[in-house]
Amino acid sequence: EERGEKGFPLKSVLAMELNWYTSPEEADDSGGGATFASDVYRLGVLLFELFCSFETLEEKMRAMANLRYRVLPPQLLLKWPKEASFCQLMMHPVPDTRPKMSEVLQSEFLNQSRNSLEEREAALRLREEIEEQELLLDFLLQLQKRKQDIADNLQDTVAFLSSDINEVLHRQSALGQCGNFSIELDKEVSSGTVEDQSDCGSRKRFRPELHAVDMEEHSRSLEECSRTVPSSVVIQESVLSKSSRLMKNFKKLETAYFLARSKLARQVGNPLRSCDQVVKRTTGSAVGTEGSSIDDFALEGHSGRRQGGWMNSFLEGLCRYLSFSQLKVRAELKQCDLLNSSNLVCSVGFDRDNEFFATAGVNKKIKVFEYNMIVNEHRDIHYPVVEMSNKSKLSCISWNSYMKSHIASSDFDGLVQVWDVTRSQVFVEMREHERRVWSVDFSLADPTKLVSGSDDGTVKLWSMNQAGSVGTIRTRANVCSVQFQPDSARSIAIGSADHKIYCYDLRNIRAPYCTLVGHTKTVSYVKYVDASTIVSGSTDNSLKLWDLSTNQARVIDNPVQTFTGHTNTKNFVGLSISDGYIATGSETNEVCILCLHQLFFAEF
Incomplete structure (x- = not known):
C-alpha cells in the first residue's frame, strides 16, 4: 500500500470517484438510501465519462465538480448534443424525474445507436460486396479480352x-x-x-x-x-x-x-x-x-x-x-587398337571429294581411311591408308578444300600444324597459343587462310604464305569452336565458354560486329549453315538456329529456333551439317539427326 501511494494516489482517486458517482439523494443528510433512480444517475455519470475526454486530472476534476450541478463542457454540447441532453436527463436532481431503467433501454438514444451501428455494418458489408463484384468484373473483362485475342488469332x-x-x-x-495417267x-x-x-x-x-x-x-x-x-x-x-x-x-x-x-x-x-x-x-x-x-x-x-x-x-x-525414318549402321570401323582405352576419337573429317576421311584423338594419331573400302568391303580389321603420329593428344582436324592432301590439326599442347598426307609429315608448325587448342578450320573461300581457337582465350588467324599469325582476337573466356563463313574468308564465328557466340569481320577484329546471346552454358560448337545462318551447340542440352540477315543489331538474343532432345551437359558430342541435315551426338551414345530446310526443322 505504501508503494501504491507513492506511485499512484489510488485511495484518493477512489474517494473522488465515489463522490462523483453518488447521487444527490444518497449525499443528502436526510439519510435516503440508494434506489433504482440512483443507478440511473450513476449511468448518466458513466455516459458523461465515455463521451468526454480530458488531458489532465485537474481538468477532469473541475468538470466532474461542475457535473454535480448539471453543467456540461461546451465541447460535449457541440459535438454530442443528443448524448449530452440524455445525460442531463439521467442526472436530474429529482429522482422521480429521471427515466426508468426500462425507459433507458427503450430510449431513442440507445436504439438509434444500435440502428446506426447496424446500418454502418450493413454499409460496410455492401461496400465489400461491391468491391468483390468489381474485382470479379475486372477479372472477367480481362479474361474476355485475352480469350477474344486468342479467338481473333485463331480466326x-x-x-x-x-x-x-x-x-x-x-x-x-x-x-x-494432265490426264488420267494414274489410271x-x-x-x-x-x-x-x-x-x-x-x-x-x-x-x-x-x-x-x-x-x-x-x-x-x-x-x-x-x-x-x-x-x-x-x-x-x-x-x-x-x-x-x-x-x-x-x-x-x-x-x-x-x-x-x-x-x-x-x-x-x-x-x-x-x-x-x-x-x-x-x-x-x-x-x-x-x-x-x-x-x-x-x-x-x-x-x-x-x-x-x-x-x-x-x-x-x-x-x-x-x-x-x-x-528417312531411322538410321542404320552402314559400316563399323575396326582398328587393331580398338581395345585400347586411349583410342578416343575427338574429330572426324572428310576430304573435298568425300573419298577419304581422317580421324584424330587422344591416341596422338591422325589416321586416314578410304571411305568406299570401309563401307563396301567387309574386313575383320581396317587399316588406314595413311597414319601420322603427333607428340600430344589431338583435339581437332580440318581438311583443306583446295589442297586435298593438306590437313590442319590442333592439340592439347597448344600447337597448330598442317600435315601433308602424301608425305605423312608436318610441313607447317604454328606455336603461339599458350594453352590447349580446341578448334581449327580452313577457309573454304581462301584455302591459304586458317583460324584456331584456344583455352588461352585467343583466336589466331594464320596464312599459309606467311610465318606467324596474321591477327589475334582476344576474348574473355575459353574459345571452344571457330569456323569461317562458307563463302568468305573475312568473317568467322566463335563459340565461347561465356555462353555466347561472337561474329567477327576480320577487317576489324577489335570488336565483334554481332554477338549471339541465348545459351546458358558453354558453346561447344558453332557451324555455318549458309552465309547468314548459324547453328550452335551447347552443354545446356540444346542447339540453336540463328539468322543474321533479319537483325542488324549488335546483339541478337532471339534465335530462330531452339532444339532439344539430345543429352549434352559436359562433353564435346559433335555437330555436323550436310545437305540440309544436322547431326549431333548425345551423351546417351545416340546420334540425333535433324532435318533443316530454311525454317523447317524436325527430328527423326
Missing part, C-alpha cells in the same frame, strides 16, 4: 489454313487435268507392260553427298516397285506409312509450318486483310486460291508465285523429313 490462323488448303486442292485439280499406269502395271518402274513407290531421293543414306533400304524400295502392284495402291501405302510419323511429330511440324507461313505474311504486308480476301474469294469454291484459279494455274500472279514459293519450300522440307 486468322483458320483463314491461313483455309487459303493453303485451297491452294493444295487447286494444285491437285490442276495436276489431275492408265495401273492398267499397264496390272497387264505387266510397264518396263521402267524405278520411279514409283517411295518418294525418297538418293543423295550421294549424304553418307548416312541406307542403300539397302533404297534397293528394297526398287524391288517392291518392280512387283505388279498398281501405283495408286503403292502411293496409298506410302502415304499411310508416313502418316504415322507425321502425327507422331505433329507439334514440331506445326511449328515449322507457322514459321514458314509467317514469313509469307510479313512479305504480303497485311495478313489479316489478305486472309479476309482469301476467305471471300474461296466462298463457295473448293479450289479457289489467292490471286489464282484453275485456268491460270500456270500463269500465277506475283502473289500466287510468292505463296507457291513458300509452300514448295515447306513441301520440300516435309519430304526431306519423311524420306
Whole structure:
C-alpha cells in the first residue's frame, strides 16, 4: 500500500470517484438510501465519462465538480448534443424525474445507436460486396479480352489454313487435268507392260553427298516397285506409312509450318486483310486460291508465285523429313587398337571429294581411311591408308578444300600444324597459343587462310604464305569452336565458354560486329549453315538456329529456333551439317539427326 501511494494516489482517486458517482439523494443528510433512480444517475455519470475526454486530472476534476450541478463542457454540447441532453436527463436532481431503467433501454438514444451501428455494418458489408463484384468484373473483362485475342488469332490462323488448303486442292485439280495417267499406269502395271518402274513407290531421293543414306533400304524400295502392284495402291501405302510419323511429330511440324507461313505474311504486308480476301474469294469454291484459279494455274500472279514459293519450300522440307525414318549402321570401323582405352576419337573429317576421311584423338594419331573400302568391303580389321603420329593428344582436324592432301590439326599442347598426307609429315608448325587448342578450320573461300581457337582465350588467324599469325582476337573466356563463313574468308564465328557466340569481320577484329546471346552454358560448337545462318551447340542440352540477315543489331538474343532432345551437359558430342541435315551426338551414345530446310526443322 505504501508503494501504491507513492506511485499512484489510488485511495484518493477512489474517494473522488465515489463522490462523483453518488447521487444527490444518497449525499443528502436526510439519510435516503440508494434506489433504482440512483443507478440511473450513476449511468448518466458513466455516459458523461465515455463521451468526454480530458488531458489532465485537474481538468477532469473541475468538470466532474461542475457535473454535480448539471453543467456540461461546451465541447460535449457541440459535438454530442443528443448524448449530452440524455445525460442531463439521467442526472436530474429529482429522482422521480429521471427515466426508468426500462425507459433507458427503450430510449431513442440507445436504439438509434444500435440502428446506426447496424446500418454502418450493413454499409460496410455492401461496400465489400461491391468491391468483390468489381474485382470479379475486372477479372472477367480481362479474361474476355485475352480469350477474344486468342479467338481473333485463331480466326486468322483458320483463314491461313483455309487459303493453303485451297491452294493444295487447286494444285491437285490442276495436276489431275494432265490426264488420267494414274489410271492408265495401273492398267499397264496390272497387264505387266510397264518396263521402267524405278520411279514409283517411295518418294525418297538418293543423295550421294549424304553418307548416312541406307542403300539397302533404297534397293528394297526398287524391288517392291518392280512387283505388279498398281501405283495408286503403292502411293496409298506410302502415304499411310508416313502418316504415322507425321502425327507422331505433329507439334514440331506445326511449328515449322507457322514459321514458314509467317514469313509469307510479313512479305504480303497485311495478313489479316489478305486472309479476309482469301476467305471471300474461296466462298463457295473448293479450289479457289489467292490471286489464282484453275485456268491460270500456270500463269500465277506475283502473289500466287510468292505463296507457291513458300509452300514448295515447306513441301520440300516435309519430304526431306519423311524420306528417312531411322538410321542404320552402314559400316563399323575396326582398328587393331580398338581395345585400347586411349583410342578416343575427338574429330572426324572428310576430304573435298568425300573419298577419304581422317580421324584424330587422344591416341596422338591422325589416321586416314578410304571411305568406299570401309563401307563396301567387309574386313575383320581396317587399316588406314595413311597414319601420322603427333607428340600430344589431338583435339581437332580440318581438311583443306583446295589442297586435298593438306590437313590442319590442333592439340592439347597448344600447337597448330598442317600435315601433308602424301608425305605423312608436318610441313607447317604454328606455336603461339599458350594453352590447349580446341578448334581449327580452313577457309573454304581462301584455302591459304586458317583460324584456331584456344583455352588461352585467343583466336589466331594464320596464312599459309606467311610465318606467324596474321591477327589475334582476344576474348574473355575459353574459345571452344571457330569456323569461317562458307563463302568468305573475312568473317568467322566463335563459340565461347561465356555462353555466347561472337561474329567477327576480320577487317576489324577489335570488336565483334554481332554477338549471339541465348545459351546458358558453354558453346561447344558453332557451324555455318549458309552465309547468314548459324547453328550452335551447347552443354545446356540444346542447339540453336540463328539468322543474321533479319537483325542488324549488335546483339541478337532471339534465335530462330531452339532444339532439344539430345543429352549434352559436359562433353564435346559433335555437330555436323550436310545437305540440309544436322547431326549431333548425345551423351546417351545416340546420334540425333535433324532435318533443316530454311525454317523447317524436325527430328527423326
